[in-house]
Amino acid sequence: MTNFRAFVTEKIGDKEYTQSIATKTINDLPEGDVLVKVAYSSLNYKDALSALGKPGVTKNYPHTPGIDASGVVVSSKDDNFKEGDEVIVTSYDLGMNTWGGYSEYIQVPAGWVVPMPKGLTVKTAMEVGTAGLTAAMSIYKLTNQVKPEDGDILVTGATGGVGSYAVAMLSKMGYSVVAVSGKEEKIPYLKGIGASNVVSRDQFLEGNQRPLLKPLYAGAIDTVGGDYLATAIKATLPLGVVTCCGNAASFDLPLNVFPFILRGVSLIGIDSQNFPYEERVKVWNNIATSWLPETGDITEEVTLDGLLEKINQIIRGGISGRVLVKVG
Numbered sequence: 001m002t003n004f005r006a007f008v009t010e011k012i013g014d015k016e017y018t019q020s021i022a023t024k025t026i027n028d029l030p031e032g033d034v035l036v037k038v039a040y041s042s043l044n045y046k047d048a049l050s051a052l053g054k055p056g057v058t059k060n061y062p063h064t065p066g067i068d069a070s071g072v073v074v075s076s077k078d079d080n081f082k083e084g085d086e087v088i089v090t091s092y093d094l095g096m097n098t099w100g101g102y103s104e105y106i107q108v109p110a111g112w113v114v115p116m117p118k119g120l121t122v123k124t125a126m127e128v129g130t131a132g133l134t135a136a137m138s139i140y141k142l143t144n145q146v147k148p149e150d151g152d153i154l155v156t157g158a159t160g161g162v163g164s165y166a167v168a169m170l171s172k173m174g175y176s177v178v179a180v181s182g183k184e185e186k187i188p189y190l191k192g193i194g195a196s197n198v199v200s201r202d203q204f205l206e207g208n209q210r211p212l213l214k215p216l217y218a219g220a221i222d223t224v225g226g227d228y229l230a231t232a233i234k235a236t237l238p239l240g241v242v243t244c245c246g247n248a249a250s251f252d253l254p255l256n257v258f259p260f261i262l263r264g265v266s267l268i269g270i271d272s273q274n275f276p277y278e279e280r281v282k283v284w285n286n287i288a289t290s291w292l293p294e295t296g297d298i299t300e301e302v303t304l305d306g307l308l309e310k311i312n313q314i315i316r317g318g319i320s321g322r323v324l325v326k327v328g
């Protein structure tokens with residue numbers, strides 16, 4: 001019987017949670033069609049909530065978090081996959097209430113598994129991970145309607161995982177990107193990954209109480225919600241598109257109908273977890289063939305042993321870019 005390592009969060013008493021690296025066997029894994037030997041995972045905000053026992057992601061403990069995984073198929077009950085295939089597993093229930101990617105092995109339904117697209121590796125796919133995939137899904141929806149010649153695209157929460165990939169991918173695709181960030185010291189980083197201009201959070205929100213603002217942006221990718229999303233929508237040019245995927249600032253949306261009925265602005269919600277499988281494969285292929293930016297500046301790497309420190313850091317908003325987790 002193969003022994004392997006997995007990050008486990010346990011609930012102690014009513015409210016306390018502890019984290020450790022435990023030794024597990026394949027028999028401990030949940031039932032599933034495809035057994036995958038995990039090579040890499042990544043760290044997303046949701047992983048930190050799950051790993052620390054914060055509400056909203058995981059109900060039952062002990063639990064192994066990790067909403068992202070890449071690796072090699074060990075065995076499969078589904079004919080679409082065979083031993084040795086490189087695969088990506090993200091979204092659905094992985095790492096939420098199903099044993100996740102912070103583990104040397106996972107076992108999952110075949111419908112959660114995406115074949116590794118040509119052009120990506122187990123490592124680069126996890127540099128992208130759910131954060132980069134969410135940025136790419138937002139870009140996929142936005143660029144259906146907004147072209148580079150239409151004007152600037154705004155990205156909020158720009159130094160975050162989703163924001164960094166949105167800035168870098170849009171810039172690679174020829175869009176001019178205005179980044180909103182609360183980290184003044186990260187202006188060189190944001191310009192380095194492709195932002196043509198960086199606006200501070202305060203500057204962006206200044207005078208934002210008016211029902212409509214001067215239209216400045218052809219589109220926006222919002223990752224933080226609240227006043228930032230409302231301001232982005234109010235400052236979008238006629239027929240522009242705004243996508244919404246996150247609530248790092250707030251889940252609220254203090255807005256009126258004018259941007260929609262007087263400017264024809266569209267607001268598109270992005271739910272990476274339930275994004276349709278065919279479109280998910282298409283987006284991964286877009287990333288692999290032409291959208292993938294240079295990630296040297298965006299990504300830092302840790303092992304399972306160094307993960308807890310990074311989990312505590314991302315909860316405090318202290319991470320820029322992406323954390324790649326080397327598992328196997």
Ligand code: NDP
Nearest residue numbers: 134157158159160161162181182245246247248249271272
């Ligand atoms: P990160 O924690 O990496 O980044 C979030 C960024 O938001 C921060 O780096 C910061 O950027 C900004 N921010 C943080 N707190 C505030 C605040 N109080 N006010 C304004 N800005 C703030 O998270 P991710 O990029 O991984 O995820 C972003 C959001 O998207 C999260 O809410 C996450 O849950 C959500 N998400 C949703 C998905 C979906 O399918 N809908 C999938 C993946 C993520 P800066 O300092 O540059 O301003």
